[in-house]
Amino acid sequence: MTAPERGFPEEECAARVARAQGHMAAAGLEGLLLTTEAEVRYFSGFQTLFWQSPTRPWFLFVPAAGKPVAVIPEIGAALMRRTWVEDIRTWSAPAPSDDGISLLRDLLAPYARIGLPKGHETMLRMPLGDYERLTRLLPNLVIADATAIVRDLRMVKSAREIEKIAHICAIASRAFAKVPDFVHAGQPLEETFRAFRRACIAEGADDVPYLVGGADQGGYHDVISPPSVTPLRPGDILMLDTGSVWDGYFCDFDRNWAISHADDASRRAHDVLYRATEAGLAAARLGATCRDLFRAMQGVIAEYDSGPGDVGRLGHGLGMQLTEWPSHALFDDTVLTENMVLTLEPSLGYGDGRIMVHEENIVITDGAPRLLSVRAPAELPVIG
């Protein structure tokens, strides 16, 4: 396996900023204030796991023209200097009395109207009290919602981004293919998870930040649980769903197996979901909407779905985060465009509160979508 090159050349970050600046001009914004890991990384190239620590806020300001300005804790200065950002303003953090707020005030004082992502799937990664203080220090500054700008840019991936996502999808596909080698009846589910996580890393994943699943007789009952210590039993349906990462980009797909033998209801659920995914693949064409994708999959799911286990949508965007805009749901009329990376994630409820979920990862092209995950088998596989 040959891994793609890590990171991005400066021109890629510059192109992202230029596109954002075009949107900003159209929206009448003099700058964008960004506070989350994905947003800061997207425009600066700054990548670190240090965001795991909630102690320190980090800020990137993208002005209407020119390069971004970083306002960050001193501990990040050396790493930020390796990016294309030149104007790096730091303070000795943590400093609860002034964690970057006076630096931000000085930076933003000349402006009348800037944007900040405030909408769906965004958050403000700084203490709310500090944000409230900043708005009091700059009473004339209008801070408008800039979600649409960030969303529209990030929904469509570059060739290099797709290469990274394809790489981690291939890694996870190999790990899923090896599941029959290390999963067996009698194994506590916690050990199954641990073995799968190690397999992903052995195949080349940098990390496996997301691994959920379930196993139970004739079907699992929820899809977001941590693993129990209950041993796998013959007749269990096992599901593993991973968001593994490589160079800061996620895959997000799952697989289902029957342990030793499969019950008819679960085989049927698997068949319905396989065909729902086929319908999704057929519908995933330029110009279709996410709502169309939802309807295409739901049309098949309706054959068998008994209702419970509402996951709210049948797939979503994928990239720097495990889930990104858009959503395959009735509310989302986003039009599919070339180089969107999406999951197709049909699910259904069956039996007495059991649930099954399928998931594949695709790229939208000018023809049929390109599968990044190795397609699940048409029939529920029996292992162990």
Add this chain to the structure above:
Amino acid sequence: MTAPERGFPEEECAARVARAQGHMAAAGLEGLLLTTEAEVRYFSGFQTLFWQSPTRPWFLFVPAAGKPVAVIPEIGAALMRRTWVEDIRTWSAPAPSDDGISLLRDLLAPYARIGLPKGHETMLRMPLGDYERLTRLLPNLVIADATAIVRDLRMVKSAREIEKIAHICAIASRAFAKVPDFVHAGQPLEETFRAFRRACIAEGADDVPYLVGGADQGGYHDVISPPSVTPLRPGDILMLDTGSVWDGYFCDFDRNWAISHADDASRRAHDVLYRATEAGLAAARLGATCRDLFRAMQGVIAEYDSGPGDVGRLGHGLGMQLTEWPSHALFDDTVLTENMVLTLEPSLGYGDGRIMVHEENIVITDGAPRLLSVRAPAELPVIG
């Protein structure tokens, strides 16, 4: 190795809520609104990696009397029903037009003054625009900063919490002890990281969400980088710093090694930091403050520190998050009390911009602190 029991009995969550309600009465608050993974888990016992997806907000409301109320996406209902929370209100999420906001409005309408963590080391995990809408829907509701309540509770760990942190510290200590078996000159640093991550999982970690470090000739230059593909060379100083988790609780400590041979400057830095940690251990007594701890360590560090590499503090709290309150820094006069779990993390700059960091994890007792990490060796170890 025998793992502790996973999860917490209902009485532990109930005790946390009762203590919070005592603080709320003193602060004149009729309830606490919580939005982050750690806060929701602390009071409900609800544990899932699904928080990795930024798409859906999750809310827990702790009233002045009685059990918490969960306002969550339907996808989490089955898992939340396994906790002690009884009043679970759900909606089909995502729903950008109303992601729980009207449910929150109905829940909060009877109240005049509630608390929300807005201060240092907190954040609001919901779209800011939704929060602004909620405040417009409830114009008479005062939402005060409740950071102190959550901080004061979470800083002091229960016996079960300490057991979990001790378990993951022991796991990481075993993984660090095995580093000489799988790290060698010529190994790309990226592979070193991958091998270490697998070792942590093999030793029993659920996950390794945080792994940073560095390696360079005669010392590394920053402490938050992802790994390069540069092979380790004789004369490199290697540092690995892990936040591994078990059952939702973190360890956070690092180790340093010289590859093949050690330069004098790095040996001296290691010796100074070892002694700074000893000074921290000696100072970590009931009644001392975090500022005292900082001064005790800084007094030794000053022997050799050349200034760069400002990490802002010399250790911090540890538990459900990689870093928690308090901070060993001049600004923090938190008094050490029994069962606080803390890191001691002295660091210094030396040479031409090199940096070294040591870290141990401890519990405050009524005598000497209890080490949870196996103490680093006094002399910089040479491997590979």
